[in-house]
Amino acid sequence: MTIHYFTILMNHLEHMQVELTAASQTSLEPGQPAEESRAYDCNRILLVTGGQGTLRLEERTEELLPGVCSILQAGVPHAVEADAKGTLTYKWCHFRASYTDRELYRILRIPHAVRFEPWGEPAALLDGIASWAVKSALTSRLRIKAALLELISLYLEHSEFVLSDVAPSPEMVKIESVLRYIDAHLADSITVEELAGLVYLHPNYFIVFFKGMMGCSPIQYVNQRRMETARALLAQPDWNVSDVAASIGMKIYYFSRMFKAHTGLTPSRYRKLAASGSLGTGVPGQAETAAAEESAVRQEKPASPDEKAAGRAERTAISEERRARQEELTDDRHE
Secondary structure, eight states: OOHHEEEEEEEHHHHEEEEEEEEEEEEEEETBBBOOOBBBBEEEEEEEEEEEEEEEEOOOOEOTTTEEEEEETTTOOEEEEEEEESSSEEEEEEESOOOOOOHHHHTTOOSSSSSSSSSSHHHHHHHHHHHHHHHOTHHHHHHHHHHHHHHHHHHHHOOOOOOOOSSSOHHHHHHHHHHHHHTTTTTTTTOOHHHHHHHOOHHOOOOOOOOHHOOOOOOHHHHHHHHHHHHHHTTSTTOHHHHHHHTTOOOOHHHHHHHHHHHSHHHHHHHHHHHHTTTTTOOOOHHHHHHHHHHHHHHHHOOHHHHHHHHHHHHHHHHHHHHHHHHHHHHHTTT
């Protein structure tokens, strides 16, 4: 079940909104506790920059050394104290998040602390957060959000995930079964009523339940998974556009429209960029872009009858959207 728990986690993070409430640096003298163990109403990120100490939690302790970073969710009782060898210093920030599913963190056993070596990057991010927190610039909140998400990403990249042997809640079991069903039926017509029936919920309540777990509606998630699958398949040379559309249960005309809306590229263009190795690393200049796309329509000669049919179908779709063609070419010149 690991892959679907990670799917839930990634959806939480992708849709998560964060709001900084405070950021600063603290120094504790040897043996001086920062405070009695308490649970905050907000989430905390701590990064040790000097000295040694201990992070005391309800069920365990974490040794605090330079480079050790801890993310503590709201409601988790804890205390920080320095040892007798010297002053403990740590940078910190407090923030609120729109998604904080403590059970998901418990099941994945996301650690309370990781150690960065070197720790210059997370320290610079925390310094940036503290700096922007006292500015009134138009982009301050955006920069703070970007830095917070970068910190969380670094933390997860340094974490080792192991599934807990604790039984998941009924809600986690339900969402797990729904996600498995969606992945197994991407080529079929999937309805909210159908998904709600899997977990014996009324469709209206199911939508609320699903959005609370995944951060988006069921249909948004289905379309997201279809587009993710399509991008992965188009990057493989043995998959043509027609086959990809069929594999996710869409007619090529509607697939082309949705894919363009989702990625900003037509399926054929995306496939060619992936094949050339330039996808994600840069695109041709304006003249080369237009020439490459026109050449793709005129000169591509698929090896199989299916590929020829796919090309005809896609050209038909493009001709039906003739008015949108010029806009697409204009967009491509600006990429």
